Amino acid sequence: MDDPRRVAVIGSGPAGAAAAQTLADAGFSVTVFERDMAIGGRTQTYRADGYQLDTGAAFITNFYPRVWGLATTLGYESEICQLNRVTGLSHDGRMATLDIGSPWSFFSFPFVKLVDKLKMLLWTLGLFFKRKTLDIGQPSTLVAYDSETVSDFVKRTLNERILDFLVRPGIEPFWYFSCDDVSAGLAAGLTAHAPGARFYYFKDGIDRVSHHLLAKTTVKTGTTVKSVMSRVGGVRLSIEGEGTTFEQDFAAVIIATTANVAVELIGDAWTDLGVDASCHAFIETQRYVANIHVAFIIERLAERPQISSLFPVGPGRHSLAALSFHGVKDKNAVSMSHELISVYLSDEESWRLMTLDDETTSRRCYELAQTVYPNLPDAYSVFKITRRPYAIPIHEVGRYRKAALVNQGQKTTSSSVLFCGDYLATATVDGAIHSGQLAAETLIQRVL
Incomplete structure (x- = not known):
């Protein structure tokens, strides 16, 4: 007979990491599968040449109760610094x-x-x-x-x-x-x-949240789950990793990916896996905005702006979502001759540039930045380009009500597949964590 405490989690972002941590604390044997080589999902931090860059979410607030509760429990409060907002x-x-x-x-x-x-x-x-x-x-x-x-x-x-x-x-x-x-x-x-x-950042990168949550869990990075199949007593995962394809059985799986990836993983097996029809419909209809985030290295500005970010405002839609100055949280700011800035594009502009080459994309981003802050130098080098077609779930009218029903329905389901992610909450680190904890608690209550 299968051990009901043997569970897989797909995805190592805050939702998957929170699910894994909650299960591990309850005595479950948890394996986390992450297709990227680094953990964190859309909260990955990129580090190179003495710089670090949060590629997605970059801050938390004082009204994120789960993040702060875990900071106390897991001991990472000292890594959190207040941000000039x-x-x-x-x-x-x-x-x-x-x-x-x-x-x-x-x-x-x-x-x-x-x-x-x-x-x-x-x-x-x-x-x-x-x-x-x-x-x-x-x-x-x-x-x-x-x-x-x-x-x-x-x-x-x-x-x-x-x-x-x-x-x-x-x-x-x-x-x-x-x-x-x-x-x-x-x-x-x-x-x-x-x-x-109040707003805060992690001095060593926001991916530290996932790292702390996964400290006591087996994590297989660079390993892609291709499909989730039903079997007697649980689920079977088809997995690619280390140059081979293999199958592995678990009593249950928590899918902590974006909704579009969840759809790919399940394929035509929704009914076989016992997934509720309303949950299936909710996940299949989830829409996302795209985002392109380009970070540039520039000469350190002689007159540092006393702002953390700059936004275009006024009627109409704007191609530039935000220009951010990383000098306000750069621990090496005094000793380095250069600094990072980030350009974030709106959904529409991101889609327009999504398939263009890096040079064209970065040039367009820097031009947009100079329109709102002309004091930027003409010379720059590209530090990192992040393209995400599925960056953030769109919480359309009626989606909160439906998400609440899906969350409630998962508590009573007998399916061996559960879902979590920011699309089942609000697109914040705290919302993702809450969703992961809910999914894990459902499995724990079922077994206990």
Whole structure:
């Protein structure tokens, strides 16, 4: 008889790592399969030539309760440093700064009239008083706002200028999708925690979260699971690794990949594996935004901008999502003559450039950066280009409600296959961790 505690996890990002850690702590025998040579998934950190670069998510906030809870449990609090979150907003050739935690900065912001600032303040306070019931990592708490888009919500309750100059800059530069396309649940959850929000980074790279979570787990990197098949008493995985293809049996598997990869892994075996029809439909219909992130090495700026990032703002969609200055968190900043900057493209621009060569892509990215920050030097070298066609799940209207139902349904399923990932929460490190923990707890309760 198979050991019911022998479980596979596919994917080593925060969701898979959290699932593996939760299972291992409960005495399960866990094997994690990761197709890349490095762990972390879309939170991988790239290190070369004395620099380090978070290729995807690059910060956490003080309202990520699971990340902070694990920091205490696993002992990585000392690796977390507070980040300067004074941002620059560029509009019509002008740049203004905004410190999300400073009332003075907010009321000095030039692109919005005083009456609109007062409207935004009252709106924010209304959501702030509901903050204990709004958790962006838990979709069931966001369902009440899941009937319209962010844009429609803000235009209905505030106005379009507030949307363009205050709400969009808090969402679109970080998630790359448009407020026209995503559920108001995201805006409600974020705004509720905005007063007093603080931001942090990992001094040794954000992939340290996954490393800490997987410290006591067997991880097979450079190993690709090709398919998941049903068998009596569990599942069978078809695996490619170390130059060979083989099969391996487990009592259960947690698929902690993007939704599109989950679809490829299951193929036509959804019914055979006992996956609920609503779960199947949810995963197959999940859409993603693309992102291209290019990091450049430039001569250290003589006059360092007192901002961490710079975003274009105003009506319409922008090709550039964000320009980030890594000098604010570079531990070698004093001794090095050069520094890193990052250019993040919007979804539409990323798709336009996705298949173009690296030289064309990097040149376009740097040109966009210079349009919002002309003081950048003309000379640069490319440090790293990251192309992700499936960068971030789009939390469309109704998806939070459906995600909550899928999460609830997985608790009662008898299937040997469970799913987790940021698409079943909100696209944050904390949401991914919560999803992984939920999947693991379901298996634990089933066995115990």
